[in-house]
Amino acid sequence: MKRSIRELARVVRSKNAGPYELVLDILFKDSEIYSRIKESEQFNKELIAKLYKIEPERVHSIVWFDPANAVKVVMPRSIVSGAIGDTDVYGAQQHAPLLKIEFNI
Structure with missing residues (x-):
């Protein structure tokens, strides 16, 4: 059965990790949901790469944090924070593609 990230997560957010990198955070509603997703290996670099239209090698890391039922992704920003053409200086609106999962x- 397919279930949307919107029904499985309490928090889906993004933020800068300096001017060159972006951090995506997903905090799941409970440890059962978190464990099932982690163990299924469906959430991986290939999925992030597809959502953000980048090569999987550009996804720097995916870190699972059991005490918070959370997963964190670190990847490069598509444009340096504050550069000409940047429309999201804080990186706070870059989580939107995750909502399609x-x-x-």
């Missing part, structure tokens, strides 16, 4: 759990 559906998991088979």
Whole structure:
């Protein structure tokens, strides 16, 4: 059964990690949901790369944090924070592609 990230997560957010990198955070509603998604290996660099239209190698890391039922992704910003053409200086609106995720759990 496919379930949307919107029904599985309490928080889906993004923020800068300096001017060159972006951090994506997902905090799941409970440890059961978190564990099922982590163990399924559906959330991976290939999924992030597809959502953000980048090569999987550009996804720097995916870190699972069990005490918070959370996963963190670090990847490069598409444009340096504050550069000409940047429309999101804080990186706070870059989580939107994550909202398309559906998991088979």
